[in-house]
Amino acid sequence: MSKPLRKVVFPVAGLGTRFLPATKVVAKEMLPVLDRPLIQYAVDEAVDAGADTLVFVTNRYKHAIADYFDKAYELEAKLQEKGKDELLALVQGTLPRHVRAIFVTQPEALGLGHAVLCAKPVVGDEPFGVILPDDLIWNGHLGKGGVGALRQMAELAGAQQAGVIAVEEVPRDETDKYGIVDAAPIDERSARISHMVEKPKPAEAPSNLAVVGRYVLPGRIFQLLEQTTPGAGGEIQLTDAIEALLKEQGKVLAYRFQGTRFDCGNKAGLVRATMHMAMQDPKLAPVVREFLAQG
Numbered sequence: 413m414s415k416p417l418r419k420v421v422f423p424v425a426g427l428g429t430r431f432l433p434a435t436k437v438v439a440k441e442m443l444p445v446l447d448r449p450l451i452q453y454a455v456d457e458a459v460d461a462g463a464d465t466l467v468f469v470t471n472r473y474k475h476a477i478a479d480y481f482d483k484a485y486e487l488e489a490k491l492q493e494k495g496k497d498e499l500l501a502l503v504q505g506t507l508p509r510h511v512r513a514i515f516v517t518q519p520e521a522l523g524l525g526h527a528v529l530c531a532k533p534v535v536g537d538e539p540f541g542v543i544l545p546d547d548l549i550w551n552g553h554l555g556k557g558g559v560g561a562l563r564q565m566a567e568l569a570g571a572q573q574a575g576v577i578a579v580e581e582v583p584r585d586e587t588d589k590y591g592i593v594d595a596a597p598i599d600e601r602s603a604r605i606s607h608m609v610e611k612p613k614p615a616e617a618p619s620n621l622a623v624v625g626r627y628v629l630p631g632r633i634f635q636l637l638e639q640t641t642p643g644a645g646g647e648i649q650l651t652d653a654i655e656a657l658l659k660e661q662g663k664v665l666a667y668r669f670q671g672t673r674f675d676c677g678n679k680a681g682l683v684r685a686t687m688h689m690a691m692q693d694p695k696l697a698p699v700v701r702e703f704l705a706q707g
């Protein structure tokens with residue numbers, strides 16, 4: 413993977429049933445952690461990694477994501493007129509000027525692998541990143557000392573000429589919620605994957621090292637996805653295509669990223685992320701402490 417990571421795919425076509433009724437009308441990626449929607453954290457991480465082309469794989473109900481990254485003429489004009497420069501900068505800063513957003517629809521919810529395959533016409537045959545915005549990974553303020561997980565992975569992918577997948581240890585009894593890897597350690601953060609399986613039962617899992625929502629993959633994965641048949645849950649799984657890549661001797665590394673991951677696909681994770689971010693904010697941290705002290 414000699415070229416830099418320019419394109420990042422965001423599969424955002426999921427229904428978000430764990431957050432109903434809010435997700436009847438609000439895309440789950442638009443749920444806020446404090447004042448920023450989950451998708452903003454994901455986009456910032458992609459831009460931090462060097463991406464200038466963001467591909468959102470969405471469905472026909474997710475117009476809010478496109479609206480969010482679009483120009484808000486009326487609002488911007490009002491803020492300008494009133495001299496509210498800081499707010500104007502926030503509104504205009506959702507997407508940096510040099511970055512373009514491309515929207516592709518996934519006509520049917522056939523699985524994560526299928527969603528990624530929908531990005532093929534935009535990505536073509538080059539290495540690309542995938543971020544699942546549900547998995548919020550926080551490693552400090554990006555650009556102010558913090559290095560995002562995807563940037564860490566892109567650097568490793570470039571240096572090792574390999575695909576890279578973010579992993580984290582999970583409790584044994586939770587292997588059936590994740591893609592699980594079998595990997596031989598290289599150093600304390602990286603390992604070479606030999607085998608990967610989607611949502612194995614704890615007794616059948618090769619380890620408790622789970623895939624979290626960050627991938628750097630070669631363009632070859634698209635051809636493999638085209639040949640992938642439905643797997644776990646009857647869905648076309650990205651994990652199965654990566655397993656096929658491994659079988660044809662593709663080099664794929666598992667990477668233990670620096671940072672804290674919050675699984676914002678469920679309520680507990682969203683609450684944790686919100687508390688964590690509040691504690692980073694000098695104005696909100698005392699509010700949280702005071703609230704907790706009240707029991």
Ligand code: G1P
Binds near residue numbers: 590624
């Ligand atoms: C997806 C992937 C799985 C991965 C997980 C990380 O599963 O298929 O391999 O471990 O994301 O969040 P999902 O959570 O969409 O069921």
